[in-house]
Amino acid sequence: MMSVWQWIPTLYFSEGIPYVMVMTLSVVMYKNLHVSNTDIALYTSWLYLPWVIKPLWSPLVDRSRTKRFWIICLQFVIGAALALVALTVPGTGFFRGTLAVFWLMAFSSATHDIAADGFYLLALPASQQAAFVGVRSTFYRLAMIAGQGGLVYLAGKLQVITGDVPVAWALVFWLIAGFFVLIGFYHLLALPKPTSDHAVKSNSQWVVDYFSVFAAFFRKQGIGTMVGFLLLYRLAEAQLLKLVTPFLLDPRALGGLGLTTPQVGIIYGTIGVIALTLGGLGGGYVISRFGLKRLLWPMIISMHLPNLVFVLLALLQPDNLYLIGGALAVEQFGYGFGFTAYMLYMMMVAEGEHKTAHYAICTGFMALGMMLPGMAAGWIQDHLGYPNFFIWVCVATIPSFAATALIKIDAGFGKKV
DSSP, X not given: OHHHHHHHHHHHHHHHHHHHIIIIXXXXXXXXXXXXXXXXXXXXXXXXXXXXXXXXXXXXXXXXXXXXXXXXXXXXXXXXXXXXHHHHTTSTTHHXXXXXXXXXXXHHHHHXXXXXXXXXXXXXXXXXXXXXXXXXXXXXXXXXXXXXXXIHHHHHHHHHHHSOHHHHXXXXXXXXXHHHHHHHHHHHHHSOOOTTOSOOOOOTXXXXXXXXXXXXXXXXXXXXXXXXXXXXXXXXXXXXXXHHHHHHHSOGGGTSOOOOHHHHHHIIIIIIXXXXXXXXXXXXXXXXXXXXXXXHHHHHHHHHGGGHHHHHHHHHOOOOHHHHHHHHHHHHHHHHHHHHHHHHHHHHHHOSTTHHHHHHHHHHXXXXXXXXXXXXXXXXXXXXXXXXXXXXHHHTTHHHHHHHHHOOOOTTTTOOO
16 A cells, blocks of 8 residues: 555646646746737647647557656656756747747646556556545646645746746746756656556557447437536636636726735735636536536536636725735636536546546547637737626626537436445
8 A cells, every 4th residue: 555655646746837837837937928828728728638639649658668868758758848948938939949849748638647647557456546536636636736726826936036037937937947857867767567567459449449439429319418517617717717816916097906926926826726626526426416407507506607707806806905805706616616526527428338437528529628718818818808808708608508408417427326
């Protein structure tokens, strides 16, 4: 048991860090470097693409080398990518240069996810897999708090100390690059070598089998409404998430709340993520008591109704940090609570012979549903201003409610027996 504790927490903490660097810290950094909201939302949304299409190359990871090999090599690659960001940020062409490196990091992180999740299934017996699911999730969430909270706070403080925004962010990325080099060496020693972890032998039928898995997914009864739900459930949230940090950082004269970078790290990156986690835990508990079918509508309402918080914040522009923090905590708790229904629905859709592969396809649609709306969010906000943008976000929840009305939930699914 002790050996399991030696690698599961570090593996899933290191899985969460690059995702949060690519999807969240990049937004904060570009905002600090005065990139427009339109460009931030458009180009950082493209970074979702590796997670959209990762099911396409997951069989290739199975068929070449061990999962352990992939994990360790990719952690060194991610470390190198972080170092390249640190080198590129202070340059004059920082936007193009850092985006190119973030693309490398995103593909490396998505492939690392495939290898880490596969290794988890191979290295643990079935009885321990269920027992350590909570540990996996906890350390992934801790990575989010460390990234969105701790590293954003550190970047803000370094900006004050150095008086140079690019240098401050370069120091943050150097720090995390060093961490990934160390974690790569640590896992070289700590990760077990299960006998089942080997390259899957190829045969003449594997290409046929590969395409048959996708065909089986799209032959599911009601697949059109399923895919519509997967794409539309977070239509509003996908737009909102791209503009929350710019809204908090923008000066009041531009309609923002004028918070400092350290304040954003504490209020949104730490308190917000804790509230998000508690909402997810609460959602999982009530579904286990009453089942997904009974909780679906209360959960989608709890996810979308708190978006009104941002309308009020944009109109009133309060300067009380406790009020702002409380409002963000309410919104994040509702988001975490309602998102649980989405995760359970994906599990229900994936049920069947190809459960693992079909769940991966669902996560691809989930990422696509975040990528496409997020790309246009900055342009919409630049033209509407923050108050009208957040009103638009509330209007954009209507397709989500419509998609929810069309899906069918198996009676009792998710309810603990």
